[in-house]
Amino acid sequence: MASNISSGSVPHLPGMEVTELSKNTYEVYIGPAHPGSGHMRIIVEVDGDVMVRVDPDIGFVHRTMEKLAEGRDWIKNIPLFERMAILDACNITLPYVEAVERLLGTEPPDRARYLRTLLCEINRIASHLYGMGIFGVFLGHSTLYMWAFGDREVFIDLAEQMTGARLTHSYPVFGGVRRDIPDDFPENARKATKYMRNRLNEYAKIFLNNPNIRSRLENVGIMSKNLATELGIVGPNLRASGVRYDVRLNEPYEAYGDVEFEIPVFEEGDSLARAWARVEEIRQSLNIIEQAVDWLEKHPRENFMHEKFWKTAPKLYKDVFSGQIDYAGKYRVKLMPLFASLKVPPGKAFARVEAGRGEMVYYVESDGEDVPYRVRVVSPSFRNVIAFKYLMPGHRLMDLPAIYGSFDYFPPEWDR
Amino acid sequence: MVGGEKKLISIQDSLKNVLKDNIISIEQAKGYIDVLVPTDKLVDSAKKLKEFGFDHVKSVTAVDYIAKKQFKITYHISSYLNEELSKYIIGLSTIINRDDPHLPSLSKIWVSAEFQEREVYEFFGIIFDDHPDLRLLLLTPVVAALKPLRKDFVVKEESDNIEVDYAAYNATKWW
Numbered sequence: 123m124a125s126n127i128s129s130g131s132v133p134h135l136p137g138m139e140v141t142e143l144s145k146n147t148y149e150v151y152i153g154p155a156h157p158g159s160g161h162m163r164i165i166v167e168v169d170g171d172v173m174v175r176v177d178p179d180i181g182f183v184h185r186t187m188e189k190l191a192e193g194r195d196w197i198k199n200i201p202l203f204e205r206m207a208i209l210d211a212c213n214i215t216l217p218y219v220e221a222v223e224r225l226l227g228t229e230p231p232d233r234a235r236y237l238r239t240l241l242c243e244i245n246r247i248a249s250h251l252y253g254m255g256i257f258g259v260f261l262g263h264s265t266l267y268m269w270a271f272g273d274r275e276v277f278i279d280l281a282e283q284m285t286g287a288r289l290t291h292s293y294p295v296f297g298g299v300r301r302d303i304p305d306d307f308p309e310n311a312r313k314a315t316k317y318m319r320n321r322l323n324e325y326a327k328i329f330l331n332n333p334n335i336r337s338r339l340e341n342v343g344i345m346s347k348n349l350a351t352e353l354g355i356v357g358p359n360l361r362a363s364g365v366r367y368d369v370r371l372n373e374p375y376e377a378y379g380d381v382e383f384e385i386p387v388f389e390e391g392d393s394l395a396r397a398w399a400r401v402e403e404i405r406q407s408l409n410i411i412e413q414a415v416d417w418l419e420k421h422p423r424e425n426f427m428h429e430k431f432w433k434t435a436p437k438l439y440k441d442v443f444s445g446q447i448d449y450a451g452k453y454r455v456k457l458m459p460l461f462a463s464l465k466v467p468p469g470k471a472f473a474r475v476e477a478g479r480g481e482m483v484y485y486v487e488s489d490g491e492d493v494p495y496r497v498r499v500v501s502p503s504f505r506n507v508i509a510f511k512y513l514m515p516g517h518r519l520m521d522l523p524a525i526y527g528s529f530d531y532f533p534p535e536w537d538r
Numbered sequence: 539m540v541g542g543e544k545k546l547i548s549i550q551d552s553l554k555n556v557l558k559d560n561i562i563s564i565e566q567a568k569g570y571i572d573v574l575v576p577t578d579k580l581v582d583s584a585k586k587l588k589e590f591g592f593d594h595v596k597s598v599t600a601v602d603y604i605a606k607k608q609f610k611i612t613y614h615i616s617s618y619l620n621e622e623l624s625k626y627i628i629g630l631s632t633i634i635n636r637d638d639p640h641l642p643s644l645s646k647i648w649v650s651a652e653f654q655e656r657e658v659y660e661f662f663g664i665i666f667d668d669h670p671d672l673r674l675l676l677l678t679p680v681v682a683a684l685k686p687l688r689k690d691f692v693v694k695e696e697s698d699n700i701e702v703d704y705a706a707y708n709a710t711k712w713w
Contacts, residue, residue, distance in 0.1 A: 181676030188661075189686055193693055224568040351618045354594035354650025365618050372624045472569035472614060472627055474596070485599050485614065498599040500654070505596075508653050537676060 147174060152522070154182045162533045164510060164526070168519055176514040178507050184537040191497040196222060197461040199497065201292050206501055207535040208289040209274075210249040212241040213477035214535075218497070219294045220375065221473035221486040225466050226296060228431075232377075233424040234298035239377040240311075240414040241284060241293050242475075243407040247318070248277040249478030250358075250400040253530035257397065258329065260527035261338055266329045273321055276314050283307055295461065297428030308415040315408040322401055330397055339394040343525035345513055346391060353509055356502045357480020358399035359529055363391035369476040381413045393528035400530070427458075434460040465492050477502055479530050503536035549626050556590045557583050570614060570627035577632045577641050584613070584630065584647045591620040592628060595644070598654035600662045604689040607636040609664060613644060613651065634664070643669035661687035 146169065153163035161182035167175035187206065191199045203218055204211045216238060223229070230238070251274040258266030278288045284303050285291035293300050329335055345355070350363035360367060368385045370378040386402035388395035425432060435458050466488040474483045480502030487496040506529050514525055550564055553573060560579040565572045575583045597614040612631040617623035634641050643666035645652040655666045656675040663685040666672055674682050684691055 184676045186686055189691075189693060221569065347619075351593050352649050354596070354648070360618070366621075367618045367624060372621070470567045470572070472567065472629070474569075474627070481596070483596050483614070485597060485612070487601060496599075496601045498597055500597040504653070505650070508650065512649070 150519070154179070162531070164522070166514075166519065166522070171519045173515050173517055173519060173522070176510055178510045180507060180533065181537055183534050187538045188497055188499060191494055193493060195462065195492055196464050196466055196494065197295065197457070199494070200295065201290065203499065204290050204292060205534070206499070206538055207249070207477075207479075207532055209252050210245045210478040210535075211289060211291050212238065212245045212293050213249075213475060214482060214501070215292070216242065216294050216376075217473040217475045217482050217484040218486065218499075219296060220475070221471040221484050222296050222466060224471040224473065225469045225486065225488055227467075228297045228428045230298045230376075230428060231425050233302075233418070233421060234294075234426045234428075235377045236414050236417050237284075237299045237303065237426060238294050239381065240303075240411060240418070241281060241291065241299075242376070243410045243414070244277050244281050244284070246478045247404050247407050248274050248281070250404050250530075251277070253479070253532075254325075254329075254397070254400055257527035257530070260523040261335060263329060263332075263335060266325070269321070269325070269328070273318065276317065280307075280311060280314055283310060295457070296464070297431040298426050300457070302426050303418065308419050311411055311415045315411055318404065318408055322405060325401060330394070330401065336394060338521075338524050339392065339397065339528065341392050342521050343393045343513055343517065343528060344391050345509065349512070350391070353512060354505050355480075355509055356505050357476070357478075357530075358403055359396050359506060359509070360480065361386060362388045362395040362399040364389045369474050369481055373474065375473075375475055377414065377417075378410075380417075381410050383410050393524050396528040396530075431458050431460055434458045463492070465490060466494075479503055479532060479535070480506065499538055501535045501538060503530075503532045504538070506531065507536055549623075552590075553628065556586050560586075567629065570629045572612070572629040572631055574631045574633070577634055580630070580632050581642050581644065581647070584644045587615065587628065587630065588647055591617050591623045593617050593619055593648075595648045595651040595654065596627065598651055598658050600658045600664060600687070602636070602662065602687070602689045604636070609634050609636055609639055609662065611641060611658070611664070613648075615648070639664040640667060641665075642667050643672075645669055661685065663688070 147167050150166045150168055151163060152166060154161045163179040163182070165177040165179055166173050187202060190202060194202060199218065200215050203215050207214050251270040255267040255270030255274070258264065258270065281291060282288045284307060285293045285300065345363045347364040350360050350365055355363070364387060366385060366387050369375070371385055383406045386399055386406065388399055436456065468488050468490040470487045472485050474481055482502055483500040485498035486494055489495040509529060510526065514522065517525065550571060553564065553571070554561060557573065557575070560575045560583045562574040562576060592615040595613050595615050599612045599614065601610045603610060610631055610633050612629045614627055614629050616627050632641060639662065641664065643655055645655055646668070652671065653675060655669055656672060658664055659666060659672055660674045660677050660682040
């Protein structure tokens with residue numbers, strides 16, 4: 123301690139000056155060169171190895187999407203916003219689509235609602251597996267990383283069969299979805315859910331119940347119910363602190379009002395609970411996927427686009443849909459021409475969905491032009507980043523990766 | 539949806555009861571209820587709404603109405619712990635002058651607004667008085683000096699060089 127030095131515990135040698143330090147702490151800069159996944163920096167002030175001040179310095183992959191959106195056609199913003207979190211593309215763009223639909227006054231048909239729900243859950247699983255894999259790397263558990271990324275491929279393949287793209291699907295569009303599922307999709311989806319259920323038990327064995335991992339995570343980074351509420355934390359991190367809040371439950375959107383699922387809530391609020399919350403959510407997502415494909419099988423060849431847009435569809439689009447031309451990849455089916463010249467009535471709309479990492483919020487304002495007047499995007503990771511500042515002080519530096527990873531942070535998403 | 543509409547009317551009534559004459563106007567927008575209050579009653583309204591049960595901020599949104607020379611700041615708030623209130627989103631809004639953009643910070647009432655107010659500060663140049671830690675969050679001082687989300691900032695092509703304002707660089711608080 124600085125005060126001890128000046129009080130004479132160190133002998134004063136001739137020519138040696140002892141000055142009292144105002145602070146006996148170091149500043150440690152973690153990042154911005156990829157501390158785990160994505161670019162961010164955490165400035166940590168440490169006293170010994172205990173963190174006393176943590177300052178998240180973010181914005182290294184900022185793209186000003188809110189500004190770019192003001193110069194693009196309504197439909198062209200969907201592929202733009204997707205770039206925030208390509209592994210969670212449907213969830214990330216869905217509230218934008220919903221907000222614009224509220225302004226347009228169009229409701230998607232039932233089949234589109236189920237198709238969106240289906241892709242949202244596929245995305246959620248892929249996103250959780252990605253987060254868990256990175257978490258594994260943080261704790262030096264590279265087996266989980268390999269497993270999670272390998273299993274994530276199953277769900278990326280499902281999304282590809284459904285949408286034609288592995289990651290940036292641009293699947294939900296105003297009034298419906300871009301295309302229907304192929305006929306063999308329900309069977310493949312059931313195989314995938316069966317496989318994943320078995321794998322989750324193995325995840326618990328190798329990772330969550332592993333004594334080494336538990337000793338790193340248990341009782342580390344405890345966030346109480348009140349603190350989580352106060353900081354406005356979202357997603358599985360919030361539910362791991364005992365708050366029963368999920369947009370799918372509190373304001374059901376798409377088909378979530380019609381399917382049965384549970385919201386896993388944990389009381390502990392530590393890093394281990396946050397990891398468990400993700401595993402349990404994957405289990406619930408598998409149930410939703412099964413219910414959605416059951417419904418889709420029972421209602422084949424229904425319309426998946428609002429009539430207003432569908433009637434402007436080119437003949438080829440309708441032929442492919444009605445099964446007259448098979449999906450052979452021979453034809454390039456363009457979107458309806460109405461989207462290109464779309465003007466949205468003036469108004470303000472707000473929409474929220476539960477994305478993989480938590481609540482995703484859009485505020486859209488239109489002044490009747492072919493581009494938005496203002497789009498405000500608040501992504502789940504942006505709302506979680508404040509936790510680093512208030513939760514980490516008091517913990518040891520070695521707990522930083524455990525807390526940091528348990529929040530499933532994703533810099534491209536919070537930077538926008 | 540008859541039941542839903544009735545509920546909305548009752549939440550509007552209870553908002554009127556809570557905020558009383560602070561309200562300039564209350565309007566049902568699409569997906570949220572927009573409550574406009576004067577800037578000097580913003581803190582008072584926020585305190586009352588927090589007591590009522592709205593415990594966190596979802597989004598702090600600024601919109602630049604350049605033609606009217608105004609900024610509209612909206613705090614979209616809701617509740618986690620009160621299940622009934624969690625179904626609603628309230629937009630607590632205030633309008634400020636564009637030439638001298640100042641408004642009181644609500645970060646001490648809702649901690650969850652802290653980082654979002656910092657973001658609005660750097661993108662619009664709007665000053666939040668009494669903010670505990672008003673620094674740049676996402677941008678560098680050079681870009682923040684341009685106030686990129688204001689409507690008079692026009693996005694240049696990527697090949698164009700952005701003029702570097704070194705005076706702004708030196709004047710802005712940095713790490």
